[in-house]
Amino acid sequence: MIPIKGYATFDTLKHCILGSSFDPEWFHDLDIYKDDRIMDPLKRIAEETEEDLQGIEKVLKDANVQVHRASLDIENFGKMNKRGYFKPTLMPRDHFGVIGEKFYAVGGGTKGYSHIFKQIERNDIVIENTIGSISTACICRVGKDIWWDIDQQETPHETVQKYVDLWTNEGFRVHLTTRGYHSDSIFCVVKPGCIVSLENVQDYAKEFPGWDVCTLPEKANINNMDGFVEMKDKNFGKWWLKGEEHNDALIHFVNTYLNEWVGYVEETVFDVNMLSIDQNTIICNNHNKEVFQHFKKHKVEPVVCNFRHRFFWDGGIHCITQDLYREGTQEDYFG
Numbered sequence: 518m519i520p521i522k523g524y525a526t527f528d529t530l531k532h533c534i535l536g537s538s539f540d541p542e543w544f545h546d547l548d549i550y551k552d553d554r555i556m557d558p559l560k561r562i563a564e565e566t567e568e569d570l571q572g573i574e575k576v577l578k579d580a581n582v583q584v585h586r587a588s589l590d591i592e593n594f595g596k597m598n599k600r601g602y603f604k605p606t607l608m609p610r611d612h613f614g615v616i617g618e619k620f621y622a623v624g625g626g627t628k629g630y631s632h633i634f635k636q637i638e639r640n641d642i643v644i645e646n647t648i649g650s651i652s653t654a655c656i657c658r659v660g661k662d663i664w665w666d667i668d669q670q671e672t673p674h675e676t677v678q679k680y681v682d683l684w685t686n687e688g689f690r691v692h693l694t695t696r697g698y699h700s701d702s703i704f705c706v707v708k709p710g711c712i713v714s715l716e717n718v719q720d721y722a723k724e725f726p727g728w729d730v731c732t733l734p735e736k737a738n739i740n741n742m743d744g745f746v747e748m749k750d751k752n753f754g755k756w757w758l759k760g761e762e763h764n765d766a767l768i769h770f771v772n773t774y775l776n777e778w779v780g781y782v783e784e785t786v787f788d789v790n791m792l793s794i795d796q797n798t799i800i801c802n803n804h805n806k807e808v809f810q811h812f813k814k815h816k817v818e819p820v821v822c823n824f825r826h827r828f829f830w831d832g833g834i835h836c837i838t839q840d841l842y843r844e845g846t847q848e849d850y851f852g
Contacts, residue, residue, distance in 0.1 A: 519585065519633070520842045521641040523615035523653075525660050527708045528845030529795040530582050534633060535574055536607040536837040537587040538566040543602070554766040558758055566607075566826050573800065573822045573834065580794045585636070585841070588629040601774040606630065608832050609839035610701065614653040616663070617687055619643055620841065624650030637841075649676040654699040654836065659706055660848040662690045664724075668697040688847055692724065701835045705789050708796040709850055711815040713789055713808055726851070731811035733788055745783075745828075754783030757828040780831030787824075790833030792840075794820075802833045 519532055541560045549555045574584050587606035612626030620642045622634070627644065634642060643651075649672025657664040663684060667677055681691045696703075704714035712721065712730045721730050747762040752772055756779040761767050771779065787802040794800065799812070801819045812819050827833055 518638050519583075519636045521615055521620045521637060522618050522845075523658060523840055523843050524617065524845045524847050525658050525843065526706050527793040527796050528843035530577075530580075530793070530840055530843050532583045532585065532840070532842040533577065534585050534587060534609045534613075534630070534839040534841060535570060535577070536609055537589045537605065537629070538570065538607050539563055539605040540589055549770060552766065554764055555770050558761050558764065558767050562758070562826050562829055566824075566830070569822070569824050569826075570837070573824070573837070576800060576820055576822055577794070580798065582794065585633050588632060590629050601776050602778070603628075604777045607830060608654075608836045610654045610832075610836045611652055611699075612650060613839050614651045614656055615839075615841060615843075616651070616656070616658065616684060617689070617847065621651035623647055626650070647676055648673055651680065652699075653839070654701050657700055657704070657706055660846075660850045661688060662692065662851065664692045664694070664700065666694045666696050666698070666700045669695055670697070694719065699836075702785055702790055702833075705791050705835075707791075707793060707799060707812070707817055708815060711811070711817065713791070713811065715786060715789060729811070729815070731808055733786060733805075733807070749783060752779075755779045755781050756831065757782060758826070759828075779829065782828050782831045785831055785833075787827055787833040790835045792834045792838050800834050802827060 541556065541563050544550050544556070544559070577584050587609055589605070606629035609630070612622070612624070614621045618641065620637055622642065622644045624645070624647055627634070634644075655666045677693070681693070684691055703718050704712060706712055710728050712725060712728055713733065714721070714730050715733055721728060744759055744762045745757045748757055748768070751765070751768050756771065758767070788805045788808055790802060792800045797816060798818050798820065800822050801808070802822070802824055804821055809819055822834060824834060824837065
């Protein structure tokens with residue numbers, strides 16, 4: 518069985534879920550399957566995404582992390598609803614969270630993971646179909662302290678209060694914010710005393726007193742990349758595939774049928790979206806001179822795993838993984 522535990526984002530990782538993308542065969546019944554303008558780029562996304570996932574899997578396994586892959590399930594994802602095709606199981610971080618010694622699958626998004634759930638002891642997993650979700654895309658764990666950002670339109674007060682009370686009774690201190698977006702795209706607690714963050718996120722002097730914060734600009738650098746500006750007027754800045762800026766057939770198909778697959782990449786800074794293997798090793802999306810100097814100062818070794826189509830999927834290394842078991846305890850880093 519898979520053990521479950523998670524008290525801090527930087528404790529040594531031993532078990533995690535890694536997402537899966539899609540199979541171009543999902544579209545074989547559609548007329549577009551014979552349209553090279555659409556299918557060639559989609560096949561490239563599928564193939565290169567899987568190549569990159571396998572590269573990340575190797576890095577994790579080389580670090581003695583047991584990797585559990587999400588399912589590529591055509592029955593659940595290769596079909597359309599009223600809004601288009603269901604999103605593949607690429608980003609487990611958006612749906613799940615491990616808080617203390619419980620795995621939370623709350624608020625849906627469980628399709629494609631049943632084979633993993635069967636490997637978890639029933640007493641270690643909380644499965645609830647409720648409004649709102651428990652997700653470590655929005656929850657940062659630092660020992661006894663939990664920072665939870667709430668989307669008030671999606672997660673009602675009673676759901677928030679239920680889990681605040683539960684975790685408080687388990688010895689956690691829960692800090693709530695209401696920015697309404699994934700906190701793993703705005704700050705990363707790399708190790709005790711070391712943070713990478715966007716500007717104007719929170720009062721670190723008050724909430725993380727004495728910790729060293731590397732601050733990055735709020736806006737992504739994507740607007741400076743050749744081609745993105747040409748495409749963003751057609752897709753509202755939601756996604757980008759280099760070289761396809763004038764492929765109107767593809768743009769129309771993605772905007773119409775794959776709308777749930779993409780996010781809002783114009784506002785994403787992937788330099789923050791990182792996954793710690795332990796306190797001295799972290800997986801990054803790309804090289805950033807300022808961030809890497811910060812790592813060197815704190816004796817952290819960065820491992821670059823280029824997730825090439827992050828500008829299509831609007832997700833980085835942290836998004837496409839979900840830790841299941843990290844060593845460590847409910848340590849008080851601010852007591």
